Amino acid sequence: MxxxxxxxxxxxxxxxxxxxxxxxxxxxxxxxxxEKKDARSIELENELCSMVHSDRSIMEFCQKIHVKVDLLANIGSRVPEKTLVAYLLNILEPKFNNIATLICHRKPLSVFLQVRSMLALEE
Structure with a gap:
């Protein structure tokens, strides 16, 4: 083998x-x-929730988020699209407040890749 x-x-x-x-x-x-899956899942979710946008570009920042989400999916803890969009919008710098508000009120709520594109255009 x-x-x-x-x-x-x-x-x-x-x-x-x-x-x-x-x-x-x-x-x-x-x-x-x-046996380590649950502990790793909690660790990754904490990392995801505590991320800070700071001086990264939106594309770079979204890539870092997506890496965490993919790691979670690999261990069976898939993050729903709606939750992923909420994470992203909640950790943005204040200069994105206006576009974040618009995104939150869209029906249906945009998917992560659409939100990433909208934020990149705003940037």
Whole structure:
């Protein structure tokens, strides 16, 4: 199995047992990484909520947000589009207050990529 060559020595020692079949190794790996999933999810959500726009461009800032959201999705904690837009609008600098208000009142609420584009134009 090729997975053995990609594992670090400590993890390999944990999952490699005499007589284990490939699916046993995969199950052990899955169990090992899932036990940390909830803690990682909380950590990523906290990072997402505490991000600050500061002097980054909107495109760069949105990319950083999207990386966190993708990491959350990878561990099974998908962030709904509406929540993602709310996170973004709530952490913007005051100079974006007018466009943020307009975005909040759109029906239906814009998706993240549309909001990113609108903010980039405003920038």
């Amino acid at each position: 090729q997975i053995y060559s990609t594992l670090t020595q400590p993890i390999l020692i944990m999952v490699l047992k005499y007589g284990h079949k490939d699916q046993d190794v995969w199950k052990t790996l899955d169990d090992l990484f899932r």
